[in-house]
Amino acid sequence: MTALYRPTPLIASAPLSAAAGRDVELKLECLQPSGSFKNRGVGAACAAYVARGARHLVSSSGGNAGLAAAYAGRRLGVPVTVVVPETTSARARELIAAEGAAVVVHGASWSEANEHALHLAEPADAVLLHPFDDPLLWAGHATLVDELAADGPAPDAVVLSVGGGGLLAGVVEGLRRNGWADVPVIAVETAGADSLAQSLALGTVVTLPAITSIATTLGARRVADRAFDLAREHPVRSVVVDDAAALRASRRFLDDHRMVVEPACGASLAVAYDAFPELDDARRVTVVVCGGATTTAADLLASAG
Structure with missing residues (x-):
């Protein structure tokens, strides 16, 4: 059968580990053929x-x-x-x-x-x-965790970005089928694209009136029902960062690892770079570097001005 994705490396990040004050490993989904998970x-x-x-x-x-x-x-x-x-x-x-x-x-x-x-x-x-609301997609995304399980013991937390919630649903599915159902997921959004966080706060799925974040690839006004349900069933910690933090993290990642990722991916990197308290009880953290092919180094550098 034609291979439509590639197993991706899991690497230790010295810069992110130093910033977060704990061991940070990166699942480099930015190295997929199309540039993202x-x-x-x-x-x-x-x-x-x-x-x-x-x-x-x-x-x-x-x-x-x-x-x-x-x-x-x-x-x-x-x-x-x-x-x-x-x-x-x-x-x-x-x-x-x-x-x-x-x-x-x-x-x-x-x-x-x-x-x-x-x-x-x-x-x-x-x-x-559908870009995020289909069981076939979730099963495909779950293979990411299969690779983590093949690489070694369970991390103390998995950090990932959330748009419509397809990656979240797939990662939770993968954690469960690998016997890691107790591993917390840090679900990160940017302010202005935070449909999951707002839904969890209200106890029901809400539709945002508009996407106001620069992280347009997180631009689902409504998170998938399955992602919302899993966020209440699984140990999921919702985090919202601002656009500036996401951009800053993307620029730092470019300097530290010579890889360009979108602000949508920078949002999850910001949790480690800025040592968010949601990581306080985790000794070893895996950050899903979800990637994104629509941003260039010039875009990131221009945003610093």
Whole structure:
């Protein structure tokens, strides 16, 4: 079967360990073929749907999920259409098109793009790939934890960024199936894209009126129901950082590890760089470096001005 994702390295980070005051290891999902963890879940879903007879894959995305779908479709030999909102950067659109997908720009937000994608996926041989709310995606993302389990003992906490919650749902699934159901997950969002944190505070899933964070790839106005339920069942600690902290962490990571990641990924790195108290009881922490291909080093450096 065509491999649509790659096992990624787990490395010890001396700079992050020094900043956090504990051992920090990095799961480098930024090294996936499309530049983010999305290769795992989106790739799994694409392969499954094509095996079931799909001949046209339609994705709605702020960038990374569409890029992963385009990559998967090219490898599987199936045409892909990616619907992106107007907020998706020109760079993201170019990267998706370079993978051979058709790019359609529609609406001011991901939810509007998704509504249009639903119409494009109406033919019987087409299928809509949801970027975060599909059990096939969660199962694909869970392979990340399978690799962690193969590398060694359980960490004391896993830190990850949350947009729509697909990565959170997959990681919790992976922790459970590897006998690590007691490992806490630090679920990090940016202010202005914090649908999970607001939902947990109110005890019900809420829809944000708009995404106001610069971390547009975390731009789901409503977290998946499954992610919300798991955040209440599993030991999940919700953290919200501001845009400045996410950007600062991305720039520091560029200096420390010579890798470019989006502010959406910088949000989770900020928890370690800024030694958030949610890590106080953890001796060894794994941070999922979820990546993101739509930011450049020039973007990060310009944001410092």
